[in-house]
Amino acid sequence: MTPTIFEQVQGIASDLFGIPAGQITRESSTESIEAWDSTQHLNLVLALEETFSIQFSPEEMEQMRSIGSTVKLVENKLQNSPR
Amino acid sequence: MSSTPKIRDLRKEADDLIASGSAELAALRLAELWRGESGAGTAAFVVSRYEKLREQLPLARYRLAILRSFTAEPAVPLLRAAAFASGIDLTVQLGDFNAYPQEILDEQSSLYRFAPDGVILAARTADLAPDLWNQYADLSQPAVAEAVQRVSKSFEQWVGAFRKRSSAALIVHSLEQPARPSTGLLDAQSGFSDSGFSQSGAIQQINQELRMIVAAHRGVYLLDFDALVARHGRLRWHDERKWLTARMPIAADQLIHLSREWLRFAVPLAGKTAKVLVVDLDNTLWGGVIGEDGMAGIQIGAEYPGAAYQALQRALLDLSRRGILLAICSKNNLDDALEALQNHSGMLVRPAHFAAMRINWHDKALNLREIASELNVGVDALAFLDDNPMEREQVRTALPQVNVIDLPPDPLDYAATVRDVPAFQRLVLSDEDQQRTELYVAQRERSQAQQSFQSKEDFFRYLELEAEIAPLEPATLARVAQLTQKTNQFNLTTRRRTEQQIAELAARADVQVLTIRMRDRFGDHGLVGITITRDESEICEIDTFLLSCRVIGRTVETAFLAHVASSAANRGCRQLSGWFLPTKKNAPARDFYAQHGFQLQKQNAEGSFWTLDLRQQTIAMPEWIRLKINEGARV
Numbered sequence: 129m130t131p132t133i134f135e136q137v138q139g140i141a142s143d144l145f146g147i148p149a150g151q152i153t154r155e156s157s158t159e160s161i162e163a164w165d166s167t168q169h170l171n172l173v174l175a176l177e178e179t180f181s182i183q184f185s186p187e188e189m190e191q192m193r194s195i196g197s198t199v200k201l202v203e204n205k206l207q208n209s210p211r
Numbered sequence: 212m213s214s215t216p217k218i219r220d221l222r223k224e225a226d227d228l229i230a231s232g233s234a235e236l237a238a239l240r241l242a243e244l245w246r247g248e249s250g251a252g253t254a255a256f257v258v259s260r261y262e263k264l265r266e267q268l269p270l271a272r273y274r275l276a277i278l279r280s281f282t283a284e285p286a287v288p289l290l291r292a293a294a295f296a297s298g299i300d301l302t303v304q305l306g307d308f309n310a311y312p313q314e315i316l317d318e319q320s321s322l323y324r325f326a327p328d329g330v331i332l333a334a335r336t337a338d339l340a341p342d343l344w345n346q347y348a349d350l351s352q353p354a355v356a357e358a359v360q361r362v363s364k365s366f367e368q369w370v371g372a373f374r375k376r377s378s379a380a381l382i383v384h385s386l387e388q389p390a391r392p393s394t395g396l397l398d399a400q401s402g403f404s405d406s407g408f409s410q411s412g413a414i415q416q417i418n419q420e421l422r423m424i425v426a427a428h429r430g431v432y433l434l435d436f437d438a439l440v441a442r443h444g445r446l447r448w449h450d451e452r453k454w455l456t457a458r459m460p461i462a463a464d465q466l467i468h469l470s471r472e473w474l475r476f477a478v479p480l481a482g483k484t485a486k487v488l489v490v491d492l493d494n495t496l497w498g499g500v501i502g503e504d505g506m507a508g509i510q511i512g513a514e515y516p517g518a519a520y521q522a523l524q525r526a527l528l529d530l531s532r533r534g535i536l537l538a539i540c541s542k543n544n545l546d547d548a549l550e551a552l553q554n555h556s557g558m559l560v561r562p563a564h565f566a567a568m569r570i571n572w573h574d575k576a577l578n579l580r581e582i583a584s585e586l587n588v589g590v591d592a593l594a595f596l597d598d599n600p601m602e603r604e605q606v607r608t609a610l611p612q613v614n615v616i617d618l619p620p621d622p623l624d625y626a627a628t629v630r631d632v633p634a635f636q637r638l639v640l641s642d643e644d645q646q647r648t649e650l651y652v653a654q655r656e657r658s659q660a661q662q663s664f665q666s667k668e669d670f671f672r673y674l675e676l677e678a679e680i681a682p683l684e685p686a687t688l689a690r691v692a693q694l695t696q697k698t699n700q701f702n703l704t705t706r707r708r709t710e711q712q713i714a715e716l717a718a719r720a721d722v723q724v725l726t727i728r729m730r731d732r733f734g735d736h737g738l739v740g741i742t743i744t745r746d747e748s749e750i751c752e753i754d755t756f757l758l759s760c761r762v763i764g765r766t767v768e769t770a771f772l773a774h775v776a777s778s779a780a781n782r783g784c785r786q787l788s789g790w791f792l793p794t795k796k797n798a799p800a801r802d803f804y805a806q807h808g809f810q811l812q813k814q815n816a817e818g819s820f821w822t823l824d825l826r827q828q829t830i831a832m833p834e835w836i837r838l839k840i841n842e843g844a845r846v
Contacts, residue, residue, distance in 0.1 A: 140252035143252035170285055171285050175463075178250050185452065
């Protein structure tokens with residue numbers, strides 16, 4: 129079964145922030161996840177760009193403040209991309 | 212796409228194995244995970260798990276400082292994960308953003324306090340030469356020439372200052388060319404050097420100067436960053452948005468290539484090199500199965516599909532010239548395989564290129580063990596190339612120390628895969644490296660001859676052993692450092708040293724660095740042993756005594772020790788002393804001091820300390836060795 133985009137983002141965030149995937153919800157945010165600092169934010173952006181072959185604009189990078197908003201951004205990008 | 216079910220299972224398997232205390236198996240899963248999915252998320256996971264296992268695994272430790280003019284943070288976990296998977300526990304310190312000149316020049320800087328083993332200087336053209344990068348079209352020719360001078364001078368100053376303050380290895384990035392030269396097509400039309408520099412010509416000239424600076428210093432290496440960027444495509448390499456928002460100039464999917472390039476330096480520097488490449492035959496060295504398809508049926512030659520295998524054979528010959536021994540481990544009928552190797556017109560490698568062969572129907576792990584012992588190397592010095600994933604997995608499980616290379620499905624990718632293996636990288640090449648295969652073939656003839664003699668002594672006399680002892684010379688420095696880094700078995704203290712450290716020792720009046728060369732009727736062994744001794748108040752202490760494994764047991768070690776003892780006595784020393792520091796591999800040297808009349812003085816957790824009273828005792832020189840002493844001039 130192919131994992132959903134949420135599950136994939138969850139997996140990446142779990143690796144990067146060092147917390148079990150089950151504890152990462154759409155509500156998890158830069159406020160609630162201690163390890164989500166500016167360095168890890170850049171790593172998250174890079175991991176998502178690499179995994180989904182997409183590119184975020186500087187404004188979009190700013191909007192990624194929670195897992196929910198991040199998943200939504202990825203989904204929008206994948207819908208609008210030609211592939 | 213990442214996070215496939217299989218990959219997620221590997222994470223769980225690794226965690227379960229860690230929880231149950233199976234460190235080696237857990238490390239295998241982590242390495243497999245990393246090979247299958249080399250991204251930022253996996254890197255963080257792999258690093259965090261290896262950190263839990265570091266005490267239980269035979270990892271080489273290496274401290275690497277990275278001086279940089281850009282955001283390199285995201286490349287660090289990628290580098291560390293790859294290093295762990297290559298058996299290296301890499302501690303990385305990133306220098307402050309753009310602070311590299313101060314860090315190099317200031318002796319008290321965090322760079323030197325970190326006490327690195329190696330340092331990477333990664334500065335971008337845009338930061339070092341902003342005028343050449345951004346305003347080339349505005350510059351007059353004298354201003355261009357001045358910029359070239361200024362940047363070259365800076366490099367010279369930094370490298371020189373670094374060498375005065377540290378004996379660590381230094382890796383300097385070359386400068387990259389712009390993807391779009393500011394004068395467009397004119398850049399390629401305009402002159403180079405005498406008629407004035409084009410933009411790319413000016414950057415090329417700096418890189419040329421940098422090459423010369425690097426060559427003039429020991430332990431300083433060039434990382435051809437421009438070639439790295441070109442290899443992966445300039446336009447794909449850069450990410451202008453990340454540069455403007457996060458000072459990260461490299462695209463997300465290209466960062467892995469930078470970390471891999473860094474790893475290619477870290478692996479030889481940390482001593483994690485492979486000395487032998489053991490190859491399978493059918494469907495690896497040629498297409499098809501010789502026992503079924505026959506000479507006319509196998510694929511090897513200049514045309515497709517045989518060309519893919521010829522390209523791999525060409526890569527193997529290149530490795531052999533680099534001093535890496537080739538060996539065969541194949542499930543085959545010996546006669547069929549030899550017939551193909553000897554007589555097939557498309558074959559580039561021939562039996563004489565292989566230092567050892569196991570062509571039989573035995574288990575491959577068993578054969579690999581035998582090859583290692585025949586060539587006198589540890590199993591961890593072997594790399595293994597086989598098209599069959601089952602064989603690879605079996606070898607990995609049975610012998611986790613072996614560097615098992617994963618071949619991609621398409622044979623056209625085989626050669627590149629082998630060329631990219633970091634364990635085959637070398638940063639210096641000695642004469643011995645280039646002749647190594649011939650040395651081992653002579654060794655095989657020697658051991659065949661040995662069987663026809665009754666006593667060892669008769670065999671030694673027949674060998675007509677000649678040894679030459681000389682002080683360290685500039686020409687032998689690279690080999691001496693290499694031997695301290697690579698010799699594991701007959702090595703009493705296993706103290707690893709860089710060229711720079713050896714040169715510093717040899718310059719001291721109280722220290723003697725001696726080398727020994729050996730030849731016999733079958734050929735020249737080259738430079739095979741080193742001693743480093745230090746005199747202090749009439750006591751000569753042996754800091755280092757080591758001998759290349761291929762000459763152990765020929766009594767040359769006795770001759771060398773006898774010379775060390777007699778020359779110490781001649782200098783007025785009354786005692787010769789030395790430590791034996793045991794490792795997992797140096798058992799062959801354990802009884803060396805006891806066998807030569809030394810007394811055990813003390814023993815602790817680190818090892819045992821031995822002394823010889825030079826006023827009462829001498830060490831007999833073996834009569835079958837003709838010894839030549841070259842007094843030479845000190846370095």
